[in-house]
Amino acid sequence: IFPYYITKLHGTQGLLALRLVKLFRVVPLLRLGQFNATFQSLVNVLAKSVAYLRLLIILLVFGSAFFGSLMYYLERGYWEYYEPSEGYAFVRVGHDGITKQLSPFRSIPEAFWWFLVTATTVGYGDLVPTSVGGKIVASFAMVLGVLVIAFPVSVFSDLWSKELAVSGAIPEPTSEQSSDGLDPRSQVRISMSLEDVETMAACMESIQ
Structure with a gap:
């Protein structure tokens, strides 16, 4: 009934304003964001x-x-x-x-x-x-x-x-990972590869 009288008094512009007011009903839904960690992070970043x-x-x-x-x-x-x-x-x-x-x-x-x-x-x-x-x-x-x-x-x-x-x-990197994010097995493989390179370099020097 209320929208009918709004239309009669103010025309379609009044009805449009009433519809815009109804949109504020979705504002309480924003409170659900306080239960979401990502949403809270976004709010903190916007504040900063x-x-x-x-x-x-x-x-x-x-x-x-x-x-x-x-x-x-x-x-x-x-x-x-x-x-x-x-x-x-x-x-x-x-x-x-x-x-x-x-x-x-x-x-x-x-x-x-x-x-x-x-x-x-x-x-x-x-x-x-x-x-x-x-x-x-x-x-x-x-x-x-x-x-x-x-x-x-x-x-x-x-x-x-x-x-x-x-x-x-x-x-964050776990205890099994170094600060650069490598696990112990990867570190061993890299160290072995470096040893091979050093051995090859020593052989080349001896040949020369």
């Missing part, structure tokens, strides 16, 4: 990575503001009458250098979206530069984006491997 994730967000925000603004001014085109749309709009030259098309960079926030997609190496291809200046800016954004993303990811991987080692998910 907060500073690096904060740095990543700051770099992405500044990168979006800088590269997004550059791309907007380089790719927005000119405000003129565009016949296919029968109205005025920002029009730019296409990839062929001749055909005119509507510019997808209609605002700086849309250029922010382009930078985030480019920096994270997702590359949807919905916003693409066509001018020489835009392509140069995009090239710098690609390279810097890879460098920005690689640092937090490497730190997270290192913290994750250390956390797994502490929690016991990665087995």
Whole structure:
């Protein structure tokens, strides 16, 4: 009954909001993670990575503001009458250098979206530069984006491997193994092989 009246009062938007509220019912299921060691390790790693994730967000925000603004001014085109749309709009030259098309960079926030997609190496291809200046800016954004993303990811991987080692998910060498992970039989075989090499070297020296 309640969803019916919500629809009557607020239309489909109210019903959509009600469905989103229902999604919060799955939140208590996250409590099951406290019984899983791997999930707990993931939570610990995320807690230790907060500073690096904060740095990543700051770099992405500044990168979006800088590269997004550059791309907007380089790719927005000119405000003129565009016949296919029968109205005025920002029009730019296409990839062929001749055909005119509507510019997808209609605002700086849309250029922010382009930078985030480019920096994270997702590359949807919905916003693409066509001018020489835009392509140069995009090239710098690609390279810097890879460098920005690689640092937090490497730190997270290192913290994750250390956390797994502490929690016991990665087995430590047993008493029958050395620090390099070799069992006694393998060590004997290696030592015997080294003795054979030394014997052959002595024979070669005696021949010479």
